[in-house]
Amino acid sequence: MAKGERKRALRGRAGRMKGGRGSGRATSGHVRLWGRHAVEAALKNPRRSHRKLWATRDGIESLDGELPADFPVEYADVTDLARLVAKDAPHQGLVLECEPLDDIFLDDVLKGDDPARPLVILDQVTDPHNVGAILRSAAAFGAAAVVTQDRHAPPESGVVAKSASGALETVPWVRVVNLARALDEMAEAGFWRIGLTGEGEATLAEAMPAGKVALVLGAEGEGMRHNIEAHCDALARLPISSAIESLNVSNAAAIALYAVATRTS
Structure with a gap:
């Protein structure tokens, strides 16, 4: 037609x-x-x-x-x-x-067999505009899922959906009770967990493995909680200019996802 x-x-x-x-x-x-x-x-x-x-x-x-x-x-x-x-x-x-979307369980996502598809883990990112924008980037760069903690993330809403520009319907959004335990499960499934922080000694490119990647991002200002950092295999930074202190978390997620999508080894 x-x-x-x-x-x-x-x-x-x-x-x-x-x-x-x-x-x-x-x-x-x-x-x-x-x-x-x-x-x-x-x-x-x-x-x-x-x-x-x-x-x-x-x-x-x-x-x-x-x-x-x-x-x-x-x-x-x-x-x-x-x-x-x-x-x-x-x-x-x-x-x-x-109706809200049905719950998606982490186990179902971890069963995916495409090692090129990263996970995005958000620690206390509560702004619905940021979560929506990250869902949109996750869709653009083929992420397997976005994972948040139930208590420290916005609910499914019109603001999230509008910012996601359709990606709320296509990218699995997994909500877990305990984020540290979820990171342990990701490690058991073969994911290398990279926490993004401005204090990381290595750049993201230097910390990037060839296999499965889980990108962990914290809230703006406070960053990741210490317990979440402790559950990462590596801490890495984006090589941004010293003229600016940090990036918006949704911008950082987009850059990190691009880096995973374009890695050559």
């Missing part, structure tokens, strides 16, 4: 106009996503259970593909949609309420 035909089919199948407005907040236990890339990726993800889509007609037209004939859609204007999302959030005419 040509793209124009897809859009016509989508508009024709979008569901009947429903009266009333949304409540302004997601139903308890559900997730509200917004923005074209985040919503489109969620709609295409077979692991997602969807509840309702609020949209402008232009927002519906921007989607690539068709909605099921009985998909619950409520048409709304831009002002109405703004009430459904975070203040000043760029919803692009699309707001989707859905």
Whole structure:
């Protein structure tokens, strides 16, 4: 089906106009996503259970593909949609309420047999924009998963999804109770754990092995906790200019993932 035909089919199948407005907040236990890339990726993800889509007609037209004939859609204007999302959030005419993704277990990720695909471990990175951006870089450079500790990471949310630009639906996000224990399990699975810190004596290139890599990053300012550093096989730094003290954690993750993807030995 040509793209124009897809859009016509989508508009024709979008569901009947429903009266009333949304409540302004997601139903308890559900997730509200917004923005074209985040919503489109969620709609295409077979692991997602969807509840309702609020949209402008232009927002519906921007989607690539068709909605099921009985998909619950409520048409709304831009002002109405703004009430459904975070203040000043760029919803692009699309707001989707859905179920959270099912839990992904570390054991399932560690069974992967492609040694070129790294893991990204985040220690107390709580900013949802940073976590979303790291998910996006993880998708771009083929990371096997992003791993966080349950208590010190943001929940699945529209902010994370928008910053991830669709990667929330494609990159496994593993939440663990004990990050140090998870790092031990990674070592047992053959991963070389590299903690990124400005105090590392070796550069990342010098610390990079040929086999499986787990990149460990801490929160901005505080960095990794000492216990997490102690569970790394090596501590390494990015060779940045002395003119700047440090990089944003999402930028550091992107550079480190690129370095893993382009290693030659």
